[in-house]
Amino acid sequence: MDIQKLKQEVTQYAHQVGIDKIGFASADPFLDLKERLYKHREAGYESGFEEKDIEKRAHPELTLPEARSIIAIAIAYPTKIPDTPKSGPGEYRGTVSRAAWGKDYHHVLREKLKKLETFIEEKVPHARCESMVDTGVLSDRAVAERAGLGWVGKNTNLITPEFGSWVYLGEMITDIPFEPDIPIEEGCGDCTLCLDHCPTQAFEQPGQLNANKCLAFITQVKGSIPDHYREKLGNRIYGCDTCQQVCPKNRKINFTHQEECRPDPELAKPLLKPLLTIGKKEFQNTFGPTAAAWRGKKPIQRNAIISLAHFKDQSAVPELIELMKKDERPVIRGTAAWALGKIGGTHAKQALEKAEHEEKDAEVQEEIRKALERVQDLKVN
Known part of the structure; x- marks a missing residue:
């Protein structure tokens, strides 16, 4: 041979x-x-x-x-x-890696x-x-x-x-003994833009990533996200591209020849509010063919809640109140409470006060308590 x-x-x-x-x-x-x-x-x-x-x-x-x-x-x-797609009041959108x-x-x-x-x-x-x-x-x-x-x-x-x-x-x-190719020498030089721009400073040193601090991984966990990372999440609902976006080696690169990899704009930047109530079947039909679906809908929904809080979207308050009151998942109820505390307003405050007496889960109770402390500092509409 x-x-x-x-x-x-x-x-x-x-x-x-x-x-x-x-x-x-x-x-x-x-x-x-x-x-x-x-x-x-x-x-x-x-x-x-x-x-x-x-x-x-x-x-x-x-x-x-x-x-x-x-x-x-x-x-x-x-x-x-x-x-x-454009993002705006009442129709805010999230971003997918x-x-x-x-x-x-x-x-x-x-x-x-x-x-x-x-x-x-x-x-x-x-x-x-x-x-x-x-x-x-x-x-x-x-x-x-x-x-x-x-x-x-x-x-x-x-x-x-x-x-x-x-x-x-x-x-x-x-098991075929192909002749190996020659590796390429490292080409980053003195550049540290990726390290400098990481939203959570997740790089412990060049070439070493602490995944527990990385938003790309944090968006995929199924539990609650610590408060200080929620603030950094912005409108990311799956993944994070910051360290790649700032890389000079990626400047002006956009290859579209792989037809299967081309984005559906409505999935790459989806509307946030519909994600709050999306059913399991609809989620699979919509996101199932993409890599964003592998962790299920809960992380996406939780991240959408955080994103709406980031935008302080008053129009989402009724849906967030319903989630806080009725969703069977403590992570979703707790995150909804946090978001209501961030967005503020009369309805959010009243709903939090009522939920404080009705919620049974200890972790969600703590989220409601912290949200009430926060919402009192906001101007009540």
């Missing part, structure tokens, strides 16, 4: 099926990564969404014993919304990797391949960096020369 010729054929076929970048890396253990991951865990900086077994994350042979190389792929996604625009990237990448697997297996019938996207055991960014697709920036995102960091990543472990 001519490995070099096969590599060229695989590369050519990858571009034919819409893969924007492809690189090849050895399947040697990621020993430097492993050391960093253990330190990261000891410091308490993990998000909780990672693969729990660090050994599996660092040793490809634990996933595929015959592993000889890893194929890394990337596809570029858009950064701008055509005909952006660009990585969750269009069709769920997990499905997009898996489909492309499956085609690549089939092509390889037709060329090498006994080849062993194991593909993964995001939720797999390996670190997508570490693999992509080793395979020469780009370098990992100070904001921990992989930055490619062509597409900046606006790329989805996936990889395939195989």
Whole structure:
């Protein structure tokens, strides 16, 4: 078997099926990564969404014993919304991270990797391949960096020369000994814009993110969000792009050739008030095809409540009162109480005073108490 010729054929076929970048890396253990991951865990900086077994994350042979190389792929996604919907009084809108625009990237990448697997297996019938996207055991960014697709920036995102960091990543472990590509040297230089502009100062140092402080992760947790992070959330209802938006390597980049990744403006910047009462079936029909749906509707609804408080939207007060009174989920009731305290006004104050005597959950009671303290400082309309 001519490995070099096969590599060229695989590369050519990858571009034919819409893969924007492809690189090849050895399947040697990621020993430097492993050391960093253990330190990261000891410091308490993990998000909780990672693969729990660090050994599996660092040793490809634990996933595929015959592993000889890893194929890394990337596809570029858009950064701008055509005909952006306008946000205004009574019709305020939230923002969804660009990585969750269009069709769920997990499905997009898996489909492309499956085609690549089939092509390889037709060329090498006994080849062993194991593909993964995001939720797999390996670190997508570490693999992509080793395979020469780009370098990992100070904001921990992989930055490619062509597409900046606006790329989805996936990889395939195989027993075929492809010749590895040459990694790209780090290109951030002295720039610290991503670190300086992080709304919550979530970077403990360049290249080290404390996920517990990161709004991208905070928007996805299912419990209550601490008060000081609610203030920082603004109108983000899923994800955060700030550290990528300020990156000079991302300036003026907007690739729209991946049709499945193009945004629906009404999903990329959805109206907030309808999210307060959206049913489970409607939520799945609307957001289900996107990556923003994987945690269910509760985090999205909670974030929409916080966003309406950010806008001090008086028109949302009746819906917020209903949520505080009747929603079966304490997180939603408590967040609604907080929002009413932020928005203020006679109706909000009266509803909070009534709820103070009726609410049974201790945590929600505390939210109501704090909201009443806050609402008394506001001008009553």
